[in-house]
Amino acid sequence: MADVPCNGCRACCQNELLILHPEIGDDPAAYHTQIVTNPVTGKPAYALQNKPNGDCIYLGDHGCTIHDRAPAICREFDCRRFFISLGDRAARRRLLRTGLVTKQVYDAGRSRLHTLSEETA
Numbered sequence: 050m051a052d053v054p055c056n057g058c059r060a061c062c063q064n065e066l067l068i069l070h071p072e073i074g075d076d077p078a079a080y081h082t083q084i085v086t087n088p089v090t091g092k093p094a095y096a097l098q099n100k101p102n103g104d105c106i107y108l109g110d111h112g113c114t115i116h117d118r119a120p121a122i123c124r125e126f127d128c129r130r131f132f133i134s135l136g137d138r139a140a141r142r143r144l145l146r147t148g149l150v151t152k153q154v155y156d157a158g159r160s161r162l163h164t165l166s167e168e169t170a
Contacts, residue, residue, distance in 0.1 A: 051127040054164050060128065060153035062113065064103035067122050069095040075120045081106050088149050129165050132158030 068087055069075040077095040087094040097120065098106040107115045113123070132155060135141045144150050 051125050053127050053129065054161060057112075058128075058157050059104075059108060059112070060151070060157040061123075061126055062105045062108040063153065064099075064151050065105070065154065067097040067105055067120065069097070070121045071095070073121050079118070080115075080120065128154055128158035129161045130158075132162065 066085060066088065068085070069077050069080065069082065071077060075095075080095075081098045082095040083098050084093055085096045086092070100106055100108075105113075107113055107119075113119060131150075132141075135144055135150070135155075141155065145152060145155060
């Protein structure tokens with residue numbers, strides 16, 4: 050499980066496409082899903098359903114309602130490492146324009162960079 054200091058942040062649970070990964074153990078039958086086109090591979094994939102407002106269907110008033118059985122993307126996602134992986138400022142801006150990442154997740158990762166220790170960065 051990623052050790053991210055979320056402190057109530059829910060950016061990755063809102064207006065994001067949360068793709069399931071059966072190849073690493075996710076069971077689509079265990080979740081309310083929708084079939085989508087994976088924006089990275091271009092192939093059909095299962096994703097967690099979203100509420101009409103764009104939030105993950107499992108996001109409740111007090112956070113994730115399936116935290117103990119969350120899919121791999123939710124257990125492993127680290128917005129700080131994701132921010133770093135996006136490359137330089139120009140690459141990050143291009144990716145934001147594509148819609149593959151939201152500004153909220155981008156900003157959440159950037160604001161938490163200082164919490165990465167040197168040995169884990």
